[in-house]
Amino acid sequence: MGIFLAFIAGWVFGSQSGKEEYDDVVAAAIAIRDSDEFATLISAVRLHAGHVLRSTADWLQEPPAERDGSDREDLLARVRSMVRPTRS
Numbered sequence: 001m002g003i004f005l006a007f008i009a010g011w012v013f014g015s016q017s018g019k020e021e022y023d024d025v026v027a028a029a030i031a032i033r034d035s036d037e038f039a040t041l042i043s044a045v046r047l048h049a050g051h052v053l054r055s056t057a058d059w060l061q062e063p064p065a066e067r068d069g070s071d072r073e074d075l076l077a078r079v080r081s082m083v084r085p086t087r088s
Helices: 002-015 019-033 036-061 075-083
Strands: none
Touching (some): 036 075
8 A cells, every 4th residue: 555655656756857767667656556566456446346246246136125124126226225314
């Protein structure tokens, strides 16, 4: 993560300095892209996205009575109930 922050700082300062510094920033971006840390980050994001999609699909396949006692079968209503803020 520190490399990413260094890249952002380099981008801001490098883009104001001229072409040679810009090339350094591009080289830094390529180094970040090829780093193990970035590969780990991408892997974690993909894993999390897959989990979210599987959980959402499982939730949508559950009968409504098992979720919250409602009898709505409309998919749009089910999705709206997922994103509606809960009231306490």
